[in-house]
Protein backbone atom coordinates (compact mmCIF):
# COMPACT_ATOMS: atom_id res chain seq x y z
CA UNK A 1 0.00 0.00 0.00
CA UNK A 2 1.32 3.43 -0.92
CA UNK A 3 0.58 6.30 1.45
CA UNK A 4 -0.86 9.47 -0.08
CA UNK A 5 -1.22 11.45 3.16
CA UNK A 6 0.14 10.67 6.61
CA UNK A 7 -1.33 12.50 9.59
CA UNK A 8 0.63 12.15 12.81
CA UNK A 9 -0.13 13.57 16.24
CA UNK A 10 -2.53 16.20 14.90
CA UNK A 11 -3.92 18.54 17.54
CA UNK A 12 -6.38 21.30 16.68
CA UNK A 13 -7.69 23.66 19.30
CA UNK A 14 -9.80 26.79 19.05
CA UNK A 15 -9.25 29.69 21.40
CA UNK A 16 -12.46 30.83 23.09
CA UNK A 17 -13.11 34.24 24.51
CA UNK A 18 -12.83 33.67 28.28
CA UNK A 19 -13.76 35.95 31.12
CA UNK A 20 -11.56 39.02 31.31
CA UNK A 21 -8.57 38.19 33.55
CA UNK A 22 -9.62 34.53 33.65
CA UNK A 23 -7.59 31.60 32.29
CA UNK A 24 -7.56 31.08 28.49
CA UNK A 25 -10.18 28.59 27.32
CA UNK A 26 -9.97 26.21 24.38
CA UNK A 27 -12.06 23.74 22.42
CA UNK A 28 -9.98 20.70 21.49
CA UNK A 29 -11.39 19.45 18.19
CA UNK A 30 -8.52 17.06 17.35
CA UNK A 31 -6.21 15.35 19.84
CA UNK A 32 -3.17 13.29 18.79
CA UNK A 33 -4.91 12.19 15.60
CA UNK A 34 -3.00 9.59 13.57
CA UNK A 35 -4.35 8.42 10.25
CA UNK A 36 -3.03 7.49 6.84
CA UNK A 37 -4.81 7.72 3.50
CA UNK A 38 -3.51 5.16 1.00
CA UNK A 39 -3.73 5.19 -2.78
CA UNK A 40 -6.32 2.63 -3.81
CA UNK A 41 -8.21 2.66 -0.50
CA UNK A 42 -11.19 4.44 1.00
CA UNK A 43 -11.03 5.40 4.67
CA UNK A 44 -14.45 5.83 6.28
CA UNK A 45 -14.36 8.16 9.29
CA UNK A 46 -17.30 7.84 11.67
CA UNK A 47 -18.20 9.30 15.05
CA UNK A 48 -20.92 11.26 16.85
CA UNK A 49 -21.83 14.78 15.82
CA UNK A 50 -19.32 17.38 17.00
CA UNK A 51 -16.41 14.97 17.59
CA UNK A 52 -14.10 16.81 15.15
CA UNK A 53 -14.52 15.14 11.75
CA UNK A 54 -15.08 18.28 9.67
CA UNK A 55 -12.36 20.16 11.55
CA UNK A 56 -9.97 17.44 10.41
CA UNK A 57 -10.76 18.13 6.74
CA UNK A 58 -10.41 21.89 7.35
CA UNK A 59 -6.98 21.32 8.93
CA UNK A 60 -5.89 19.22 5.92
CA UNK A 61 -6.92 21.87 3.40
CA UNK A 62 -5.71 25.00 5.21
CA UNK A 63 -9.28 26.17 5.79
CA UNK A 64 -9.26 26.49 9.59
CA UNK A 65 -10.42 29.83 10.98
CA UNK A 66 -8.01 32.29 12.59
CA UNK A 67 -8.72 31.21 16.18
CA UNK A 68 -7.36 27.69 15.48
CA UNK A 69 -3.95 26.42 16.57
CA UNK A 70 -2.49 23.20 15.17
CA UNK A 71 0.30 20.85 16.17
CA UNK A 72 1.60 17.67 14.58
CA UNK A 73 2.15 16.81 10.93
CA UNK A 74 0.09 16.07 7.83
CA UNK A 75 2.60 14.99 5.20
CA UNK A 76 1.57 14.77 1.54
CA UNK A 77 3.43 11.87 -0.08
CA UNK A 78 5.79 11.34 -1.77
CA UNK A 79 7.62 14.60 -1.06
CA UNK A 80 6.36 15.22 2.48
CA UNK A 81 4.86 18.73 2.13
CA UNK A 82 3.31 19.43 5.55
CA UNK A 83 -0.24 20.68 4.99
CA UNK A 84 -0.36 22.16 8.50
CA UNK A 85 2.53 24.56 7.92
CA UNK A 86 2.52 25.06 4.13
CA UNK A 87 2.08 28.75 3.17
CA UNK A 88 -1.39 29.73 1.95
CA UNK A 89 -0.21 30.48 -1.66
CA UNK A 90 1.16 26.91 -1.89
CA UNK A 91 -2.07 25.45 -0.52
CA UNK A 92 -4.16 27.60 -2.88
CA UNK A 93 -2.10 27.16 -6.06
CA UNK A 94 -0.74 23.63 -5.68
CA UNK A 95 -2.79 21.67 -3.14
CA UNK A 96 -6.51 22.50 -2.99
CA UNK A 97 -8.34 21.11 -5.99
CA UNK A 98 -5.15 19.85 -7.68
CA UNK A 99 -3.81 17.37 -5.14
CA UNK A 100 -6.58 17.34 -2.53
CA UNK A 101 -10.20 17.63 -3.65
CA UNK A 102 -12.72 18.56 -0.96
CA UNK A 103 -16.46 17.90 -1.05
CA UNK A 104 -17.57 20.07 1.86
CA UNK A 105 -20.29 19.14 4.34
CA UNK A 106 -22.89 21.27 2.52
CA UNK A 107 -21.44 20.99 -0.97
CA UNK A 108 -24.38 22.86 -2.50
CA UNK A 109 -23.59 26.05 -0.61
CA UNK A 110 -20.15 26.25 -2.26
CA UNK A 111 -21.76 26.70 -5.68
CA UNK A 112 -22.30 30.24 -6.93
CA UNK A 113 -26.10 30.76 -7.03
CA UNK A 114 -26.17 32.94 -10.17
CA UNK A 115 -24.29 30.66 -12.60
CA UNK A 116 -25.22 27.28 -14.04
CA UNK A 117 -23.56 24.11 -12.84
CA UNK A 118 -22.02 23.57 -16.29
CA UNK A 119 -20.46 27.05 -16.34
CA UNK A 120 -18.98 26.50 -12.90
CA UNK A 121 -17.66 23.04 -13.73
CA UNK A 122 -16.07 24.26 -16.98
CA UNK A 123 -14.42 27.10 -15.10
CA UNK A 124 -13.08 24.68 -12.45
CA UNK A 125 -11.61 22.50 -15.23
CA UNK A 126 -9.96 25.52 -16.86
CA UNK A 127 -8.55 26.99 -13.62
CA UNK A 128 -7.22 23.63 -12.44
CA UNK A 129 -5.93 22.50 -15.88
CA UNK A 130 -8.20 19.48 -15.46
CA UNK A 131 -7.74 16.60 -17.91
CA UNK A 132 -11.45 15.88 -18.37
CA UNK A 133 -14.25 18.07 -19.76
CA UNK A 134 -17.19 19.05 -17.54
CA UNK A 135 -19.50 16.53 -19.27
CA UNK A 136 -17.20 13.60 -18.39
CA UNK A 137 -16.81 14.80 -14.79
CA UNK A 138 -20.58 15.06 -14.49
CA UNK A 139 -20.96 11.51 -15.74
CA UNK A 140 -18.29 10.22 -13.34
CA UNK A 141 -20.01 11.93 -10.42
CA UNK A 142 -23.39 10.49 -11.44
CA UNK A 143 -24.72 13.96 -12.21
CA UNK A 144 -27.49 13.95 -14.87
CA UNK A 145 -26.42 15.82 -18.04
CA UNK A 146 -29.50 18.06 -17.73
CA UNK A 147 -28.15 19.40 -14.42
CA UNK A 148 -25.35 21.17 -16.29
CA UNK A 149 -27.87 23.72 -17.58
CA UNK A 150 -29.42 24.29 -14.18
CA UNK A 151 -28.75 26.82 -11.45
CA UNK A 152 -27.86 25.56 -7.95
CA UNK A 153 -31.31 26.38 -6.49
CA UNK A 154 -32.91 24.12 -9.12
CA UNK A 155 -31.02 21.04 -7.88
CA UNK A 156 -32.22 18.58 -5.26
CA UNK A 157 -29.92 18.08 -2.26
CA UNK A 158 -28.54 14.85 -3.70
CA UNK A 159 -27.87 16.38 -7.12
CA UNK A 160 -26.14 19.37 -5.49
CA UNK A 161 -23.88 16.93 -3.59
CA UNK A 162 -23.01 15.30 -6.92
CA UNK A 163 -22.26 18.68 -8.47
CA UNK A 164 -19.93 19.35 -5.51
CA UNK A 165 -18.26 15.99 -6.10
CA UNK A 166 -17.85 16.66 -9.83
CA UNK A 167 -16.22 20.02 -8.99
CA UNK A 168 -13.91 18.34 -6.46
CA UNK A 169 -12.75 15.94 -9.20
CA UNK A 170 -12.12 18.69 -11.80
CA UNK A 171 -8.39 18.98 -11.07
CA UNK A 172 -7.98 15.18 -10.96
CA UNK A 173 -6.69 15.22 -7.35
CA UNK A 174 -5.03 12.04 -6.03
CA UNK A 175 -6.74 12.60 -2.67
CA UNK A 176 -10.50 13.16 -2.28
CA UNK A 177 -12.00 14.25 1.05
CA UNK A 178 -15.79 13.84 1.10
CA UNK A 179 -17.52 15.23 4.19
CA UNK A 180 -20.95 13.60 4.59
CA UNK A 181 -21.68 13.42 0.85
CA UNK A 182 -24.67 11.14 1.50
CA UNK A 183 -26.40 13.09 4.27
CA UNK A 184 -30.13 13.33 3.59
CA UNK A 185 -30.11 11.02 0.56
CA UNK A 186 -32.39 8.02 0.18
CA UNK A 187 -30.88 4.55 0.23
CA UNK A 188 -30.43 4.00 -3.55
CA UNK A 189 -28.62 7.35 -3.87
CA UNK A 190 -26.50 6.61 -0.80
CA UNK A 191 -25.47 3.34 -2.44
CA UNK A 192 -24.68 5.02 -5.77
CA UNK A 193 -22.59 7.73 -4.13
CA UNK A 194 -20.65 5.35 -1.91
CA UNK A 195 -20.06 2.99 -4.88
CA UNK A 196 -18.71 5.93 -6.82
CA UNK A 197 -16.26 6.79 -4.02
CA UNK A 198 -15.13 3.15 -3.85
CA UNK A 199 -14.61 3.24 -7.64
CA UNK A 200 -12.41 6.33 -7.23
CA UNK A 201 -10.34 4.36 -4.70
CA UNK A 202 -10.18 1.39 -7.07
CA UNK A 203 -8.85 3.80 -9.72
CA UNK A 204 -5.95 4.55 -7.37
CA UNK A 205 -7.17 7.62 -5.51
CA UNK A 206 -6.96 7.96 -1.73
CA UNK A 207 -10.47 8.68 -0.47
CA UNK A 208 -11.69 9.90 2.93
CA UNK A 209 -15.44 9.42 3.45
CA UNK A 210 -16.89 11.11 6.52
CA UNK A 211 -20.30 9.73 7.35
CA UNK A 212 -22.80 8.89 10.08
CA UNK A 213 -24.12 6.04 7.98
CA UNK A 214 -22.50 2.88 9.37
CA UNK A 215 -24.86 0.75 7.35
CA UNK A 216 -23.46 2.25 4.14
CA UNK A 217 -19.88 1.66 5.34
CA UNK A 218 -20.67 -1.95 6.25
CA UNK A 219 -22.06 -2.51 2.76
CA UNK A 220 -19.00 -1.18 0.90
CA UNK A 221 -16.63 -2.82 3.41
CA UNK A 222 -17.89 -6.26 2.46
CA UNK A 223 -16.11 -6.20 -0.90
CA UNK A 224 -14.25 -2.94 -1.35
CA UNK A 225 -10.79 -1.69 -0.33
CA UNK A 226 -12.22 0.03 2.73
CA UNK A 227 -10.71 1.01 6.09
CA UNK A 228 -12.58 2.38 9.08
CA UNK A 229 -11.54 4.97 11.65
CA UNK A 230 -13.74 5.73 14.64
CA UNK A 231 -13.48 9.17 16.24
CA UNK A 232 -14.67 10.02 19.73
CA UNK A 233 -14.36 13.40 21.45
CA UNK A 234 -11.52 14.63 19.20
CA UNK A 235 -9.57 11.34 19.22
CA UNK A 236 -9.29 8.39 16.87
CA UNK A 237 -10.16 5.51 19.18
CA UNK A 238 -10.02 2.64 16.69
CA UNK A 239 -8.94 2.04 13.09
CA UNK A 240 -8.27 -0.86 10.77
CA UNK A 241 -9.58 -2.73 7.71
CA UNK A 242 -13.32 -2.06 7.87
CA UNK A 243 -14.52 -5.65 7.37
CA UNK A 244 -12.35 -6.78 10.30
CA UNK A 245 -13.46 -3.98 12.58
CA UNK A 246 -17.12 -4.74 11.76
CA UNK A 247 -16.57 -8.44 12.43
CA UNK A 248 -14.56 -7.91 15.65
CA UNK A 249 -14.79 -4.38 17.07
CA UNK A 250 -12.33 -3.91 19.94
CA UNK A 251 -13.02 -0.48 21.45
CA UNK A 252 -16.11 -0.28 23.69
CA UNK A 253 -17.24 2.82 21.77
CA UNK A 254 -16.97 1.03 18.41
CA UNK A 255 -18.92 -1.89 19.88
CA UNK A 256 -21.53 0.60 21.07
CA UNK A 257 -21.81 2.30 17.66
CA UNK A 258 -22.19 -1.02 15.84
CA UNK A 259 -24.72 -2.20 18.43
CA UNK A 260 -26.83 0.85 17.57
CA UNK A 261 -27.34 -0.40 13.98
CA UNK A 262 -30.99 -1.35 13.38
CA UNK A 263 -30.20 -5.02 12.75
CA UNK A 264 -27.67 -5.28 15.61
CA UNK A 265 -30.01 -4.50 18.46
CA UNK A 266 -30.71 -0.82 17.86
CA UNK A 267 -29.35 0.09 21.31
CA UNK A 268 -27.89 3.60 21.41
CA UNK A 269 -24.66 4.21 23.34
CA UNK A 270 -25.88 5.41 26.76
CA UNK A 271 -24.84 8.87 27.96
CA UNK A 272 -23.33 11.81 26.08
CA UNK A 273 -19.86 12.71 24.84
CA UNK A 274 -17.89 15.19 26.99
CA UNK A 275 -17.63 18.90 26.18
CA UNK A 276 -14.57 19.48 24.00
CA UNK A 277 -13.82 22.58 26.08
CA UNK A 278 -13.62 20.43 29.21
CA UNK A 279 -12.02 17.13 28.20
CA UNK A 280 -10.77 14.75 30.90
CA UNK A 281 -7.02 14.05 30.81
CA UNK A 282 -7.41 10.26 30.48
CA UNK A 283 -9.79 8.25 28.30
CA UNK A 284 -12.71 10.50 27.28
CA UNK A 285 -15.02 7.48 26.93
CA UNK A 286 -14.46 6.29 30.51
CA UNK A 287 -17.65 7.82 32.01
CA UNK A 288 -19.79 5.99 29.40
CA UNK A 289 -17.86 2.74 29.37
CA UNK A 290 -18.23 0.71 32.54
CA UNK A 291 -15.09 -1.39 31.94
CA UNK A 292 -13.57 -2.64 35.17
CA UNK A 293 -10.18 -3.28 33.54
CA UNK A 294 -9.67 0.34 32.45
CA UNK A 295 -6.13 1.73 32.26
CA UNK A 296 -7.44 5.25 31.51
CA UNK A 297 -4.77 5.70 28.82
CA UNK A 298 -6.19 7.27 25.62
CA UNK A 299 -3.11 6.68 23.41
CA UNK A 300 -3.84 4.94 20.10
CA UNK A 301 -1.64 1.82 19.92
CA UNK A 302 -1.01 -0.05 16.66
CA UNK A 303 -1.37 -3.84 16.43
CA UNK A 304 -0.49 -4.83 12.86
CA UNK A 305 -2.95 -3.08 10.53
CA UNK A 306 -5.33 -2.32 13.40
CA UNK A 307 -5.06 0.33 16.09
CA UNK A 308 -7.05 0.92 19.26
CA UNK A 309 -7.03 3.32 22.19
CA UNK A 310 -8.30 0.83 24.77
CA UNK A 311 -5.61 -1.58 25.95
CA UNK A 312 -7.71 -4.13 27.86
CA UNK A 313 -9.87 -4.49 24.71
CA UNK A 314 -7.07 -6.06 22.62
CA UNK A 315 -7.62 -9.83 22.37
CA UNK A 316 -4.79 -11.86 23.92
Ligand SMILES: Nc1ncnc2c1ncn2[C@@H]1O[C@H](COP(=O)(O)OP(=O)(O)OP(=O)(O)O)[C@@H](O)[C@H]1O
Pocket residue numbers: 014027028029047048049050051052053054055056065067105276
Ligand atom coordinates in the same frame (compact mmCIF):
# COMPACT_ATOMS: atom_id res chain seq x y z
N1 LIG B 1 -14.17 28.19 14.76
C1 LIG B 1 -14.47 27.44 15.81
N2 LIG B 1 -14.33 27.93 17.08
C2 LIG B 1 -14.62 27.18 18.16
N3 LIG B 1 -15.05 25.88 18.08
C3 LIG B 1 -15.19 25.36 16.87
C4 LIG B 1 -14.93 26.08 15.66
N4 LIG B 1 -15.17 25.26 14.59
C5 LIG B 1 -15.58 24.07 15.10
N5 LIG B 1 -15.59 24.12 16.45
C6 LIG B 1 -15.93 23.03 17.38
O1 LIG B 1 -15.14 21.91 17.05
C7 LIG B 1 -15.87 20.70 17.35
C8 LIG B 1 -15.83 19.76 16.17
O2 LIG B 1 -16.64 20.26 15.12
P1 LIG B 1 -16.82 19.50 13.74
O3 LIG B 1 -17.59 20.41 12.84
O4 LIG B 1 -15.50 19.01 13.25
O5 LIG B 1 -17.72 18.25 14.17
P2 LIG B 1 -18.18 17.03 13.26
O6 LIG B 1 -17.61 15.78 13.86
O7 LIG B 1 -17.90 17.31 11.84
O8 LIG B 1 -19.76 17.03 13.54
P3 LIG B 1 -20.99 16.70 12.52
O9 LIG B 1 -21.05 15.20 12.47
O10 LIG B 1 -22.15 17.30 13.21
O11 LIG B 1 -20.68 17.35 11.20
C9 LIG B 1 -17.29 21.15 17.72
O12 LIG B 1 -17.37 21.12 19.13
C10 LIG B 1 -17.37 22.57 17.21
O13 LIG B 1 -18.24 23.33 17.99
Ligand SMILES: [Mg+2]
Pocket residue numbers: 053054055105179
Ligand atom coordinates in the same frame (compact mmCIF):
# COMPACT_ATOMS: atom_id res chain seq x y z
MG1 LIG C 1 -19.03 17.68 10.23
